[in-house]
Amino acid sequence: MTELEKMGARARAVAKTLRTISADSKTTALEAVASAIIEHADTILSANAEDLTDAKANGMSESMQDRLLLTKERIGDMSAGVMAVSKWPDPVGKVLEEYDRPNGLHIKKVSVPLGVIGIIFESRPNVTSDCAALCIRAGNVVILRGGKEAYRSNLAITKVMRKALTGAGLPEDCVQLVTDTSRDSATEMMNLTGYLDVLIPRGGAGLIRSVVDNAKVPVIETGAGNCHIYVDKAADIDMAADIVFNAKTSRPSVCNAAEKLLVHRAIADKALPVIAAKLQSGNVELHGDPASKTIFSHMKAATDEDWGREYVDLIMGVKVVDSIDEAIDHIERYSTHHSDCIITEDQSAAEKFMAGVDSAAVYWNASTRFTDGGEMGLGAEIGISTQKLHARGPMGVNQLVTYKYEITGHGQTR
């Protein structure tokens, strides 16, 4: 058995316990974890300082260093995050359906934990406690495989959590951290059939693509967001400018940020200069198609590659369309089906757009930035699914369960 198979076997053994544990036990354990993170902040911070020293020595970029950095305040946020998840209602043991068949069989469909969840993630160390809390709340065991550059931070956080879990009567192997941070361990995790019930990648497009392409275990694809805002001919132009500005600039590095602006030709002359000027006041670089450059010339020329790109930066592609149908077709072709929006005062156009666009979240007159577990009332999220199986959009605690059928008879045969 390899190290990872041994971890998998320990996880499976513990999953059996966690499957039938009470809601209160999980709450108490998560409260203990939240307290322990604050209590042992210094240990975590000094491990993080070591990671940062190495990162600087290796020439890590400032923005990446910021992702890696922990502070007292960020540790406070991590603890608060775990505490919030501890208060979330238990999603396990809910009777989803219950009925009798004509032959007298009694069928109960009940929510149960997924079992063992694997997470492969990149530099942010707070993912360690966020994901562990979400998994445990839903009765799942988690195997975490973080990035090399955050290893000491992740290890320190994991140790604190495991000790707190044991103190609260839960098995420490509810949370395990993969110690090998080479590419090999990621590949092995993708093939850990029989141990992992699902693998969730959290990170950049390259990581996600690699997991989706190579995994033999079931995967939930997360994260890629080439999000569109379509300004319809019946749009309120000021509202359009506000929403586009917010969706593009409030946090350009995240997946629910808008990347593309489509403007109906009938309103483009009036709307485009207003929206474009506002975006440029926020230092957004615009890549326009020929028609939009005719109306607002201070743009770079967009190339065909622009339409499929997720910039994850202060850049926005701009295109004039002849109709709502052209907008829907463009989105169908290029969107990652994460979040797409129409700005219009015309209800029938909005309904057409929302029915016709095949994305996890479709918006009418609101910023795409709301596709988020917290903002949508789903609680903290483990990721945003861009696939259609199991869960779509933000995945909170309630999306980390499956169901089973409990069937009771009195000797029925077929």
Next chain:
Amino acid sequence: MTELEKMGARARAVAKTLRTISADSKTTALEAVASAIIEHADTILSANAEDLTDAKANGMSESMQDRLLLTKERIGDMSAGVMAVSKWPDPVGKVLEEYDRPNGLHIKKVSVPLGVIGIIFESRPNVTSDCAALCIRAGNVVILRGGKEAYRSNLAITKVMRKALTGAGLPEDCVQLVTDTSRDSATEMMNLTGYLDVLIPRGGAGLIRSVVDNAKVPVIETGAGNCHIYVDKAADIDMAADIVFNAKTSRPSVCNAAEKLLVHRAIADKALPVIAAKLQSGNVELHGDPASKTIFSHMKAATDEDWGREYVDLIMGVKVVDSIDEAIDHIERYSTHHSDCIITEDQSAAEKFMAGVDSAAVYWNASTRFTDGGEMGLGAEIGISTQKLHARGPMGVNQLVTYKYEITGHGQTR
């Protein structure tokens, strides 16, 4: 573009139409398909006769020939199957949740079709119409890739269906059959990212393993059933004998047939001879562990390989266990987590077993053979999922949808 990519592109184009089509249109179209299958029975039968001639010439086994064979009666069953699916309530457009956020955003979570479903299946030609009907009822487009030996039958059925769909106003490309039946086309389908929303393999363990291991598109794993029946110390022995006999012998080739018998040591002396004799009266070959052979000697000796095997035949593995915990542990280790059963008069033992066994269906005092869409009231099924993502157990029309969030605002930004 390859042939399959072209099919994928046509499917995507049509998926847009099918996504927003009315329930009545789909009903009418399926009724037309059901009638057309009867009307063109002779065309289908003569194509099937050609397939059978080749199959005989190639030395196909009698049982495989029987799977391939179509008769007037079987065509009647195919048509009736489509008609039954046409009457199933439309699962699309259901408001699953609807609520307002404190900032005034109105959020509606609505069921929508999955989109484009790929199915790879083996010899039975009736799968063609069964799967197409289920997919269309739920607003999905389907790309079917059947086995080489049934190609002419599948093509004839597909042609009849496509013509009937067009006649009823639906695009013919709702249903497409892959014309290349070589291994290459199966491999290419597994990698048809961007065109297929999900791929479902239907067939033997080898096919399913290959798809699960190699697919880059999302897959639903179906079918493998190493199902257990545990006879508890508090079992009613006659009921146990009836249920085990039914679960093993009523249709040994299907995935919900029982493969293993576990008997509590405290009742084994009495129960095992009764159950074993009954099984042998049905020509079941028994493979027993040493303890069970001591009690009932007319068995082959089981080897370690027996416990993980799905015999799909009139063979059953038999083992004496010391406790319900040993039974649960054995099942945790060897079950494919399809359907497992306890026979007992002791409610607390039953509850322990049903909570502790991590399978799609857990039974108390009933045959595992009931894990079936029709028997469980889910309607016809496209397969039985043995994974935990999306759907677990029988997948009927209601399991062939996903959901989207429709979010309405009045200019909200974040």
